Amino acid sequence: MSAIEALYIFDRFAPTPTIVLQHEWRSRSPTSPTSLLAHYNAHLAPRPALLYVPTTTPPTLLFSFEHNNLLLLSPATSEIEPLLVLEFLHRVVDVLEDYLGPPLIASKIEGSYDIVAQLLCEMADDGIPFTTEPNALRDLVLPPSLIGKLFGSVTGLPGNSLSSISGSTHTNAISTIPWRRANVKHTNNELYVDVIELITATIAPSGRPLSARANGTIAFTSKLSGVPDLLLTLQAPNSHKQKLGEKPNSILQYPVFHPCVRLSRWRDHPGELSFVPPDGKFVLASYEVNLLPSAKQQLQLPVTIDMKTAIGPDEDEFEVRVFVNTTSLTPAVGNGSSPAFGSRSGATRSPAFGGSSNVPVVEEVAITIPLPPAVKTLVATRCSRGEFHHEGREVLWKIPTTGSGAAPSSTATFRTGVQIRAMADDDDDDEEEDEVGEGEEKKDAGTRKASARKRRFKMAMPRCAIVNFSVKGWLASGVRVDSVKIVGGRGMGEGVKPYKGVKYITRAGGIEVRC
Incomplete structure (x- = not known):
């Protein structure tokens, strides 16, 4: 099975090309990181996320991802699934921001290299992506804040005491749910839902819309103790036609769900998301909506x-x-x-x-x-x-x-x-x-x-x-959250009624009006 070979992180805004992080999972790359950076810069902007470099020995596939002032490069000298590597690079950035705090900059990575190295080893086992959920990683790698508190409260530790304490702390507390950490406790139980849609459209000189689509994201924030089981119900503008055989989620196209969502419930009961949430912020689902399903459809824009x-x-x-x-x-x-x-x-x-x-x-x-x-x-x-x-x-x-x-x-x-x-x-x-x-x-x-x-x-x-x-307060597609309910779980206590809030935001991602 093909695996990710290495990861190199560069500071793009440094006066000279500076490598911030160099991590190999299997063996050292035959091409140096600086040579890979030179091949990357040789291409004119905007550079694609995947470049083929035939002049190296052996020829190299170079995957890249730019974030803030950082450039992530991952070379591959054998055939590998491109989306696997690109998704892994995105996950690395998300996890590092979760641990080190946004924005992710070079100085934070350099100051917490021990934490970053542990995270990369846990995220990929011998180059094969393994644990990439932040909740699960927090059971395996202590966040920097916890390590600082540990050093501040304990003095005179032997050289290997920190690693032994870290191992003993988490060995018995690993969660059986991959995306949720164990022993979650919150003083105030809260549930927040953010539904965000990005509109892209092209308008003809006559004012007639040629194309219009909305890309939606359902961001969820869960601060609940124990292991809750939730049910989120969505409604669409055409849900009143349910008696005519039309499903309430019929306007949602290409839905993508977090691994916690039970797909069988969505298939049997369209519009219902049943899941055990990760602790904290995460993207529950994303979707697309065609805002012009028919030629006679009118596009309403503010x-x-x-x-x-x-x-x-x-x-x-x-x-x-x-x-x-x-x-x-x-x-x-x-x-x-x-x-x-x-x-x-x-x-x-x-x-x-x-x-x-x-x-x-x-x-x-x-x-x-x-x-x-x-x-x-x-x-x-x-x-x-x-x-x-x-x-x-x-x-x-x-x-x-x-x-x-x-x-x-x-x-x-x-x-x-x-x-x-x-x-x-x-x-x-x-x-x-x-x-x-x-x-x-x-x-x-x-x-x-x-x-x-x-x-x-x-x-x-x-x-x-x-x-x-x-x-x-408005969504272009008309999709809305009808309810969020706690339908089961354990460890929450009886009679818990969490504070719930929902927010709707629509943004224009480039509406082109021709003249």
């Missing part, structure tokens, strides 16, 4: 724009008008039969965010306008609200929607003129004049120059705009 190009007396201006409207959105409201959910950090409550209004809240509205290479600069720029920045070949316009003077439904306008780069006389125009004939030579020279100028300005107009925003 932020829409209208672009006009080649306007003004000289046709050298363009205008972007942004409409922010939350009144047409359907809030993520429960049906009244689900148990009450509590507010979360003063930010959200189910059924409504803020606990006082059912109107979704639009924030972080930003419009990015890519500019053609012919544009030299912008002139006579004005916007009715917000601030804009022109750097390089794009304009970033940020529009405030909260605070004084901001309304839940409003309009903002951005208008500017373009100044094109200096160019030589248009050779195409000269060729046209030669081909026309003597009669056309008498055409007014000023008219010809004006026509050529308008054509050049038309080429300098933007072709699209990218819309970004976030909405609290």
Whole structure:
């Protein structure tokens, strides 16, 4: 069976290429880490996650993953499943952040190398991924905080006392559930659900959506003592058609579940997630939703724009008008039969965010306008609200929607003129004049120059705009959490009623509006 051979972590922002961590599971790689880094940098950005390097001996498959200022490289000289290695690199980053705290930077890894080495040995046995769940790893490797407390409370230990204490502490406390650590105890029992959707869409110049999808993530935070057994029920906008044979989760496409989810329960009872949760934060499930299941389907967005190009007396201006409207959105409201959910950090409550209004809240509205290479600069720029920045070949316009003077439904306008780069006389125009004939030579020279100028300005107009925003209290797909219940388990105590909260957030992951 193929296995992961090695892992190298580099500090990308160091003045010189610096290797932060070098770990081999089987044998030392025939190619040095610095040579692998040189092969990686030789490719032009954006670099793919898998590179084939035929010039090494033997030829090498180079897997990579960039995170913050770190670059993770894993070479493979034999055939191996690519997704296995890439997923393992992501798991390494998640585990190190869980142990060392976010953000994960080079100094944290260097300062806790003993912890990192233990984690890598437990995560892969002889290069084969073995234990990658943070909850299970905490039963095997002491977190840095616990080691510090141990050193602070115990003095005069022999050289190998720490390892012996670590082994004796965890030998009898290893959990039988791979994703949940043993002997979990909490003073306050709490359950939090975060449903986050990322919208990607393409809008035609006519305003008709060409494509629109939502990628959803159900993030779960469990702080329950013992080993609880939970049941989470989802509802979709078409769940009322259940009598017609349509399943309530029929709009969910490509669902991916945490290993704790019982798949048989999901198949037999669509929309129900039965699971024993890990302790702490984890991703319970992810999914995709086609927001345009039929050609007649209307796409409801809280932020829409209208672009006009080649306007003004000289046709050298363009205008972007942004409409922010939350009144047409359907809030993520429960049906009244689900148990009450509590507010979360003063930010959200189910059924409504803020606990006082059912109107979704639009924030972080930003419009990015890519500019053609012919544009030299912008002139006579004005916007009715917000601030804009022109750097390089794009304009970033940020529009405030909260605070004084901001309304839940409003309009903002951005208008500017373009100044094109200096160019030589248009050779195409000269060729046209030669081909026309003597009669056309008498055409007014000023008219010809004006026509050529308008054509050049038309080429300098933007072709699209990218819309970004976030909405609290609304999901584009209409999916919502109906209930979260404790249906069994052990070690919790009788009569435990945990504090529960749910939060809904929709973000635009790049909505392209063409003009």
